[in-house]
Amino acid sequence: MLFYIFAAVTVIGSLIVVSQxxxxxxxxxxxxxxxxxxxxxxxxxxxxxxxxxxxxxxGAIMVLFLFVVMVLxxxxxxxxxxxxxxxxxxxxxxxxxxxxxxxLALEFAWALSRTAGLSAGVGDEKPAVSSVAExxxxxxxxxxxxxxxxxxxxxxxxxxxxxxxRKREE
Amino acid sequence: MxxxxxxxxxxxxxxIGAAGVFLRRNLITLLMSVEIMLNAVNxxxxxxxxxxxxxxxQIITFFVMTVAAxxxxxxxxxxIGLFRHRExxxxxxxxxxxx
Numbered sequence: 336m337l338f339y340i341f342a343a344v345t346v347i348g349s350l351i352v353v354s355q356x357x358x359x360x361x362x363x364x365x366x367x368x369x370x371x372x373x374x375x376x377x378x379x380x381x382x383x384x385x386x387x388x389x390x391x392x393x394g395a396i397m398v399l400f401l402f403v404v405m406v407l408x409x410x411x412x413x414x415x416x417x418x419x420x421x422x423x424x425x426x427x428x429x430x431x432x433x434x435x436x437x438x439l440a441l442e443f444a445w446a447l448s449r450t451a452g453l454s455a456g457v458g459d460e461k462p463a464v465s466s467v468a469e470x471x472x473x474x475x476x477x478x479x480x481x482x483x484x485x486x487x488x489x490x491x492x493x494x495x496x497x498x499x500x501r502k503r504e505e
Numbered sequence: 506m507x508x509x510x511x512x513x514x515x516x517x518x519x520x521i522g523a524a525g526v527f528l529r530r531n532l533i534t535l536l537m538s539v540e541i542m543l544n545a546v547n548x549x550x551x552x553x554x555x556x557x558x559x560x561x562x563q564i565i566t567f568f569v570m571t572v573a574a575x576x577x578x579x580x581x582x583x584x585i586g587l588f589r590h591r592e593x594x595x596x597x598x599x600x601x602x603x604x
Contacts, residue, residue, distance in 0.1 A: 340507045342514045347604035349518055349541050353525035365537055372544055375514075378506070379555045384563050391570050394576045396540070401579045404533060407588050425529065432527060439523070445514045453509030459520050461558025473560050474567070485571045490577030 338378055346370030358404045362397060369393045380463035383470060512553035518545035519528045532584045532594045582601060 356360045369392045376385035423429060427435030447453065464470075474482060514562030518541055547566045554562015584594065591598045 338510060342510075345514070346517060346521070349521045350563060351536070352520055352537055352541065358531060358537075361534055361537055365540070368519065368541070369544070371549060375511075375548060376538070376551060379511075379551050380549050381555070381563050384551060384566055387567070387570065390575060392540075392544075396574055399532065399581060400537065407533075407585065409534040410514045413603075433597055439520065443520075445508065447512060447516075450509070450512070453512070454507045457506055457511065457552060458555045458558065461556070463555060464558065470560055470563060474564055476570075478564055481568060485568060488575055489571065492578050496578040496582035499579070500585045 337374070341371045341374035343377065344368065345375070349357045359401070362400055362404065366393045366397050369397075379457065382465060383467045508552055508556050511548060515545045515549045516550070518542075518548070530595050530597065532587070532596060533581075534578050535596070536584070540573060540577070542600075543569055 345368045348364045348371060351364035354362045354369065355364065369388060372394045373393075375383040376382070376388060522538045522545060525541065526535055528587060529535055529538065547569055550562040550565050551568070552562075554560065554565075572593035587599055
């Protein structure tokens with residue numbers, strides 16, 4: 336029952352993100368969708384991940400987005416421009432895009448039809464590993480290299496963002 | 506709750522995100538749609554990780570979140586730089602790389 340509530344929150348939030356013209360409303364509903372996902376993580380017995388989802392996504396990344404929306408101060412998409420230049424009004428683009436969408440749907444259906452044990456409950460057979468201690472142990476032993484590479488990635492992204500967004504002096 | 510439900514939900518979210526990337530004409534909304542797609546994949550990782558009783562699904566999700574944060578930072582910096590040049594967020598305005 337809870338699953339359906341959280342799933343509905345997530346899907347409706349995502350739909351509003353995609354359909355809303357005003358980026359601020361999109362952002363707020365995206366935060367709502369992330370809260371729905373957080374609930375799903377709790378149902379999957381990953382409580383630490385649920386907390387990280389809220390702190391990192393709803394806290395850090397969404398505030399970054401909100402900053403940019405408010406700094407640039409472009410409240411909404413231009414409706415006239417939408418009508419004039421949107422790819423949906425180009426017949427060739429619509430045909431190729433429609434074919435790709437059908438292909439994607441077929442792939443999903445094919446993958447789901449070939450997956451065995453879909454009706455078995457999640458985690459009915461195996462106990463959950465949800466302790467933060469176990470998570471940290473695996474992260475700092477088996478995934479040590481990936482962890483260190485991630486820190487380099489973050490430094491590179493931070494320096495890159497500062498360099499790109501800086502005002503040119505010349 | 507059967508794992509098929511999680512997979513269908515994840516596929517639905519991914520499709521919504523992909524549709525957003527293709528249909529929207531606003532760079533910021535485009536980046537948000539990418540975040541939706543990344544989160545759909547995260548949900549699959551966690552659901553399968555729970556199914557097989559291993560912690561790896563959650564670990565991969567951490568890495569995806571880190572990459573998403575880096576991507577958002579660089580992407581938004583690019584959006585700011587582009588907006589300074591063209592006063593527009595429409596990707597159609599950036600069809601030439603040099604100006």
